[in-house]
Amino acid sequence: xxxxxxxxxxxxxxxxxxxxxxxxxxxxxxxxxxxxxxxxxxxxxxxxxxxxxxxxxxxxxxxxxxxxxxxxxxxxxxxxxxxxxxxxxxxxxxxxxxxxxxxxxxxxxxxxxxxxxxxxxxxxxxxxxxxxxxxxxxxxxxxxxxxxxxxxxxxxxxxxxxxxxxxxxxxxxxxxxxxxxxxxxxxxxxxxxxxxxxxxxxxxxxxxxxxxxxxxxxxxxxxxxxxxxxxxxxxxxxxxxxxxxxxxxxxxxxxxxxxxxxxxxxxxxxxxxxxxxxxxxxxxxxxxxxxxxxxxxxxxxxxxxxxxxxxxxxxxxxxxxxxxxxxxxxxxxxxxxxxxxxxxxxxxxxxxxxxxxxxxxxxxxxxxxxxxxxxxxxxxxxxxxxxxxxxxxxxxxxxxxxxxxxxxxxxxxxxxxxxxxxxxxxxxxxxxxxxxxxxxxxxxxxxxxxxxxxxxxxxxxxxxxxxxxxxxxxxxxxxxxxxxxxxxxxxxxxxxxxxxxxxxxxxxxxxx
Numbered sequence: 001x002x003x004x005x006x007x008x009x010x011x012x013x014x015x016x017x018x019x020x021x022x023x024x025x026x027x028x029x030x031x032x033x034x035x036x037x038x039x040x041x042x043x044x045x046x047x048x049x050x051x052x053x054x055x056x057x058x059x060x061x062x063x064x065x066x067x068x069x070x071x072x073x074x075x076x077x078x079x080x081x082x083x084x085x086x087x088x089x090x091x092x093x094x095x096x097x098x099x100x101x102x103x104x105x106x107x108x109x110x111x112x113x114x115x116x117x118x119x120x121x122x123x124x125x126x127x128x129x130x131x132x133x134x135x136x137x138x139x140x141x142x143x144x145x146x147x148x149x150x151x152x153x154x155x156x157x158x159x160x161x162x163x164x165x166x167x168x169x170x171x172x173x174x175x176x177x178x179x180x181x182x183x184x185x186x187x188x189x190x191x192x193x194x195x196x197x198x199x200x201x202x203x204x205x206x207x208x209x210x211x212x213x214x215x216x217x218x219x220x221x222x223x224x225x226x227x228x229x230x231x232x233x234x235x236x237x238x239x240x241x242x243x244x245x246x247x248x249x250x251x252x253x254x255x256x257x258x259x260x261x262x263x264x265x266x267x268x269x270x271x272x273x274x275x276x277x278x279x280x281x282x283x284x285x286x287x288x289x290x291x292x293x294x295x296x297x298x299x300x301x302x303x304x305x306x307x308x309x310x311x312x313x314x315x316x317x318x319x320x321x322x323x324x325x326x327x328x329x330x331x332x333x334x335x336x337x338x339x340x341x342x343x344x345x346x347x348x349x350x351x352x353x354x355x356x357x358x359x360x361x362x363x364x365x366x367x368x369x370x371x372x373x374x375x376x377x378x379x380x381x382x383x384x385x386x387x388x389x390x391x392x393x394x395x396x397x398x399x400x401x402x403x404x405x406x407x408x409x410x411x412x413x414x415x416x417x418x419x420x421x422x423x424x425x426x427x428x429x430x431x432x433x434x435x436x437x438x439x440x441x442x443x444x445x446x447x448x449x450x451x452x453x454x455x456x457x458x459x460x461x462x463x464x465x466x467x468x469x470x471x472x473x474x475x476x477x478x479x480x481x482x483x484x485x486x487x488x489x490x491x492x493x494x495x496x497x498x499x500x501x502x503x504x505x506x507x508x509x510x511x512x
Contacts, residue, residue, distance in 0.1 A: 042317035046310040047363030053306025054371030064379035070133035080133040081254030081284030083269030086211035093242030096174035101233035119145030123232030140184035150184040152199035214282030237276040291478040303371035318408030319421035360398035396460025407496040413503030436476035459488025
């Protein structure tokens with residue numbers, strides 16, 4: 001019994017000594033760090049670079065006097081530009097129509113077009129609060145390549161029967177309104193109807209605008225986009241219930257410029273016909289805004305462009321934290337004081353990560369707060385960010401800087417040379433970031449770099465959302481990353497852990 005008790009106490013005592021020993025090593029490494037003025041200055045410089053670049057990015061953008069950005073019911077920016085043939089409908093009612101054709105063209109010059117595929121060209125029925133951009137709505141449409149869809153609130157999209165329409169295979173559409181509830185139906189023969197979905201559209205008011213519309217968003221064209229125009233043939237248009245204005249009026253919702261609505265020079269949206277049969281031509285889109293449809297919009301990622309400069313500063317400090325000891329032979333004293341060499345490396349990594357994270361977090365928070373204020377004062381519209389996303393961007397950016405510094409520490413422990421370590425880590429992290437920021441970089445190459453290199457960690461700064469119903473170039477250049485935010489950060493963390501493990505093995509095997 002006595003032997004067992006003594007052994008147990010001896011084991012606990014050993015663990016306690018081990019913990020105390022590691023805390024002593026940790027304290028020693030912290031003391032080294034804070035007593036080297038250059039390393040502390042490097043961390044301050046990293047935080048100031050984040051702040052400086054945010055200020056420069058904000059004050060260099062002057063957009064006062066620009067047209068206001070349409071905002072949807074959910075508070076996010078939207079694209080709301082299409083041709084609308086409408087009349088008022090007071091109270092509850094129903095509208096139905098047959099769509100027998102939807103053809104699209106891409107303008108190539110004044111009054112010249114070439115036929116092109118526009119998968120998200122839309123033609124159908126819509127019930128909208130008003131012709132004001134951003135007003136609430138629900139619609140049911142046929143598309144150029146995505147079948148029948150029911151959409152509402154700009155961001156909601158429900159898929160229906162696939163296939164294109166033609167004179168021999170028309171598609172019947174119907175919308176029923178009951179208060180704020182709008183239900184969409186589709187039919188192949190006008191006798192058997194399939195319910196597509198139901199949308200609650202708050203704010204329609206007692207009188208809403210109902211009718212036909214055609215939208216034709218830009219088509220992907222190489223690394224850019226090309227404006228498009230679409231024409232649809234409608235027949236058997238009927239409105240039942242409620243009180244209507246009785247007269248159909250055509251109007252272009254939103255801007256008519258070639259930049260936004262896609263019309264060729266000298267052209268515009270139009271409609272012809274009567275007695276329930278119409279041909280409607282339109283351009284633009286009704287959908288959530290993405291970076292390409294709102295190129296003047298700012299993001300938190302752009303306010304934090306100083307991250308790449310701050311990275312260089314913390315990488316230099318991280319490498320020097322270990323290579324300086326090899327250069328001045330102090331590593332021999334360090335290892336003599338702590339024979340368990342792996343603990344020394346672990347203590348260095350913990351101290352470096354904590355200090356860098358603190359500096360990065362302070363710099364990021366100040367840069368974001370000041371940058372947002374200056375940008376808005378200069379008339380820049382910033383894509384809205386939920387509080388939790390803003391917190392993730394701040395914490396993720398600080399963690400990115402801290403982990404990059406640890407990676408530099410590990411590489412420094414492997415190569416034992418400051419310049420070599422700094423160059424290696426900068427090439428591994430900063431170079432991929434610069435390459436993906438080039439507008440002419442192919443999307444496949446940019447996405448590959450953002451998956452497999454340590455630069456994948458920049459995904460933690462992503463705030464924009466991809467939408468399946470909006471065709472766009474979702475690339476890192478435009479602020480969209482192929483990996484989820486923390487998955488991208490995990491790639492950098494994996495590199496840092498692997499290099500730390502390799503450095504620990506070499507540290508134990510090589511002479512100091």
